[in-house]
Amino acid sequence: MAVTDPQHSVTDAAEDCNTPPPVQRVAGTEPRVCGEVPRTHKTLRALSSAALALPGLASSVQATAAMERQWDLGYFNYVEGGARMRVEGLKQGLVLPLGEALELRVNGVRDTISGASPIYNVPVIRCRDGRVFTAPVISVSGASGNPQSGGPPPERPPLNTGECRLSSAQQVLLEDTFQDVRTAGDFKLDYTRGDTILGLGAGVSQERDYDSRFLALDLRRAFNDKLTTLALGYSLAADTFSPLNRPGFSGDKDAHQFLLGLTQVLSRNDLLQINLTLGDDRGYLSDPYKNVYLLATNTAIEESRPDRRRQWNLLARYNHYFAELKAALHLDYRYSWSDWGIEAQTLEAAWIQPLGQGWQLVPRLRYYTQGEADFYRSYFETLPSSGDYSSDYRLAGFGALSGGLKLTRQLSAQARLDLGVEFYDRQSDYGLQGHTESTFADYGFTLYSLSLHLEF
Amino acid sequence: MPAYHLAFKAMGSPCELHLQGPDAPEVQRVAASVIADIQRLERRYSRYRDDSLTSAINRVAAVGGRCEVDAETAALLDYANTCYRESDGLFDITSGVLRHAWRFEPPGVPEPEAITALLDRVGWDKLVWERPCLGFSRPGMEIDFGGIGKEYAADRAAALCWDAGIRSGLINLGGDVRVIGPLPDGSPWRIGIRDPERPETLLGGVLMTGGALATSGDYERFVCIHGRRYGHLLDPRTGWPVQGLVSVSVIAASCVVAGSLSTIAMLKGRDGIAWLRSLDVPHLWIDAEGERGGSGVFAELLKAQD
Numbered sequence: 001m002a003v004t005d006p007q008h009s010v011t012d013a014a015e016d017c018n019t020p021p022p023v024q025r026v027a028g029t030e031p032r033v034c035g036e037v038p039r040t041h042k043t044l045r046a047l048s049s050a051a052l053a054l055p056g057l058a059s060s061v062q063a064t065a066a067m068e069r070q071w072d073l074g075y076f077n078y079v080e081g082g083a084r085m086r087v088e089g090l091k092q093g094l095v096l097p098l099g100e101a102l103e104l105r106v107n108g109v110r111d112t113i114s115g116a117s118p119i120y121n122v123p124v125i126r127c128r129d130g131r132v133f134t135a136p137v138i139s140v141s142g143a144s145g146n147p148q149s150g151g152p153p154p155e156r157p158p159l160n161t162g163e164c165r166l167s168s169a170q171q172v173l174l175e176d177t178f179q180d181v182r183t184a185g186d187f188k189l190d191y192t193r194g195d196t197i198l199g200l201g202a203g204v205s206q207e208r209d210y211d212s213r214f215l216a217l218d219l220r221r222a223f224n225d226k227l228t229t230l231a232l233g234y235s236l237a238a239d240t241f242s243p244l245n246r247p248g249f250s251g252d253k254d255a256h257q258f259l260l261g262l263t264q265v266l267s268r269n270d271l272l273q274i275n276l277t278l279g280d281d282r283g284y285l286s287d288p289y290k291n292v293y294l295l296a297t298n299t300a301i302e303e304s305r306p307d308r309r310r311q312w313n314l315l316a317r318y319n320h321y322f323a324e325l326k327a328a329l330h331l332d333y334r335y336s337w338s339d340w341g342i343e344a345q346t347l348e349a350a351w352i353q354p355l356g357q358g359w360q361l362v363p364r365l366r367y368y369t370q371g372e373a374d375f376y377r378s379y380f381e382t383l384p385s386s387g388d389y390s391s392d393y394r395l396a397g398f399g400a401l402s403g404g405l406k407l408t409r410q411l412s413a414q415a416r417l418d419l420g421v422e423f424y425d426r427q428s429d430y431g432l433q434g435h436t437e438s439t440f441a442d443y444g445f446t447l448y449s450l451s452l453h454l455e456f
Numbered sequence: 457m458p459a460y461h462l463a464f465k466a467m468g469s470p471c472e473l474h475l476q477g478p479d480a481p482e483v484q485r486v487a488a489s490v491i492a493d494i495q496r497l498e499r500r501y502s503r504y505r506d507d508s509l510t511s512a513i514n515r516v517a518a519v520g521g522r523c524e525v526d527a528e529t530a531a532l533l534d535y536a537n538t539c540y541r542e543s544d545g546l547f548d549i550t551s552g553v554l555r556h557a558w559r560f561e562p563p564g565v566p567e568p569e570a571i572t573a574l575l576d577r578v579g580w581d582k583l584v585w586e587r588p589c590l591g592f593s594r595p596g597m598e599i600d601f602g603g604i605g606k607e608y609a610a611d612r613a614a615a616l617c618w619d620a621g622i623r624s625g626l627i628n629l630g631g632d633v634r635v636i637g638p639l640p641d642g643s644p645w646r647i648g649i650r651d652p653e654r655p656e657t658l659l660g661g662v663l664m665t666g667g668a669l670a671t672s673g674d675y676e677r678f679v680c681i682h683g684r685r686y687g688h689l690l691d692p693r694t695g696w697p698v699q700g701l702v703s704v705s706v707i708a709a710s711c712v713v714a715g716s717l718s719t720i721a722m723l724k725g726r727d728g729i730a731w732l733r734s735l736d737v738p739h740l741w742i743d744a745e746g747e748r749g750g751s752g753v754f755a756e757l758l759k760a761q762d
Contacts, residue, residue: 041734041735041736042542043542043717043720043735044708044713044717044735044736044737046538046541046542047535047538047539047542047712047713047716047717048708048709048710048713050534050535050538050539051535051611051710051712051713053531053534053535054528054531054532054535054608054611054612054712055527055528055531055612056611056612056615056616057608057611057612057615057710057712323734324734326736
């Protein structure tokens with residue numbers, strides 16, 4: 001399955017932070033500093049980094065407080081409501097410090113996707129005498145399945161007499177025959193020198209019908225007593241789509257992404273981060289498994305999207321640490337705009353609460369709203385002259401509420417267990433921006449995850 | 457594995473060096489280089505020596521002049537700047553001039569006017585520190601690396617040992633302890649914590665395999681005047697001795713950090729207790745009433761006392 005919802009974030013690194021191990025009988029070094037949760041007091045961080053600048057101290061402080069090797073193993077299970085998609089997967093990650101300046105991270109994931117997915121929407125016709133029709137479909141090109149809505153009637157009542165009218169639409173799903181396995185791996189190498197970190201990463205991802213390769217570079221530099229961090233990044237992904245329903249065809253896509261980021265420690269307990277990213281995708285950006293329904297000819301034909309998309313994203317993140325509660329609040333606001341006409345906003349809040357005894361609870365709540373793409377309609381009367389048309393529910397205008405709960409248990413100084421559950425509810429009516437109604441495409445999912453984190 | 461123990465005197469304090477390494481002559485050579493480095497730092501930064509760098513800087517300070525400093529001194533000044541900023545002005549390496557008012561010979565409390573006059577010559581913010589130039593905005597100021605130098609020496613000593621391949625050892629400079637690494641069999645060092653109220657007895661021992669332990673206190677240097685206790689730690693903002701705590705010990709990754717944290721906590725007085733708790737580092741505090749509390753290994757130590 002090639003294209004996933006931008007909302008389906010299976011991992012969230014936002015609180016991917018070690019909780020301090022329970023107090024040992026033996027005092028060693030201070031707990032490791034973690035950038036996201038100000039678990040380490042800012043004063044302690046400021047003094048520690050200033051101490052490292054003293055001549056001759058860095059080598060031994062780093063040597064005795066050497067970064068540990070880390071290994072993560074995670075299982076996740078994603079289920080959409082209404083017997084649609086299911087995804088089950090295993091993830092592994094390894095962090096290997098190589099000497100004092102280099103750190104290597106290697107990740108691998110393998111997941112299995114199965115289930116039905118929507119192909120197009122047919123209009124529903126209601127007449128005054130109470131009859132309800134779904135419009136007939138003459139041929140389904142591209143979709144390798146049969147509409148689930150039984151045999152379509154060969155005729156439809158005339159719509160211009162006032163007797164019958166189009167009232168809504170309903171989704172036609174690709175039958176539950178779809179199954180694919182995704183295997184992906186990536187690595188990242190970070191080189192630290194003084195206040196500068198240079199990162200290089202690359203990865204591949206393979207499915208039956210979709211291959212992706214990416215390369216990423218980033219540069220982070222701390223200024224002003226490490227209170228300010230500037231980040232620059234670039235990544236290039238080259239994807240090849242060989243849809244199963246079009247033998248002999250393959251489409252290529254290149255995605256460039258540029259990032260400019262600024263992180264500022266505002267006070268002992270406050271941190272502000274601003275990230276600006278520009279994405280530029282070129283090539284084959286359509287989804288050959290998605291069709292549009294044409295009322296003029298009663299046919300379903302493959303969708304067609306523009307061959308370029310530019311998208312701006314702005315992320316503003318504010319973290320506050322409540323010292324008396326030892327808890328952290330993360331507030332995120334994201335705004336994105338693309339030249340396909342989709343404007344989206346996200347507001348997210350997470351509360352990270354250590355409960356003592358090695359337990360930690362993280363509730364999270366997110367609201368998302370997006371406007372529809374310029375070339376989106378739930379179905380089309382006739383093909384638009386621009387040549388771009390799609391009925392993909394992911395390009396519709398809608399809103400979504402999602403939330404989750406993560407429970408973490410530090411089992412020992414070396415081992416941690418995370419258990420998470422997340423729900424997602426997409427509703428056409430939740431959308432803030434003006435859009436055509438797409439209630440027929442509303443759905444939800446739940447995501448369960450379990451992961452083990454080891455340091456050795 | 458041969459063990460090497462040495463007791464010596466430096467920086468006005470009794471010091472100990474415990475090292476273990478595979479090769480005895482090599483360990484002795486490392487020990488000699490460590491002692492040489494500690495003596496070098498004492499010569500450079502002691503305010504009791506007229507030929508020290510600190511005294512040279514203070515002669516410039518006395519006339520409100522400017523001077524250029526070397527990289528090591530610059531790094532120490534940067535560190536002092538961080539301490540000043542993080543402690544909201546409590547940890548101030550210019551507060552030494554206040555000693556002139558608090559001689560306690562004969563015992564007595566100074567006139568407020570005397571303190572006010574001295575306060576004008578106190579304040580890190582009255583220095584112009586633009587690396588590598590240090591300028592004094594008014595005459596009669598002084599700087600003193602007293603709160604940093606000994607701890608810095610302990611950390612450097614540990615670094616010298618580590619870089620020479622020694623993985624097991626401990627250095628103690630007058631109660632500022634830095635552990636190089638655990639005993640050769642991996643077991644921790646046991647570091648005794650003296651009971652400030654009964655100096656001849658130990659509160660107990662903490663076990664350490666790495667990191668550092670530093671203690672700030674004025675239980676050794678205080679006078680009682682009209683039933684009030686005046687310690688030697690002075691608040692640079694008021695010019696008066698701080699009240700509330702008599703001893704604070706902190707464990708951190710480096711001795712410099714442990715030392716600054718314990719000193720800042722002392723300077724904060726009773727507010728230091730909550731501040732230490734928010735830092736989330738193992739610590740022990742004892743107040744003027746003899747109440748005590750702490751966290752981490754120290755909490756266990758206090759529990760064992762009861």
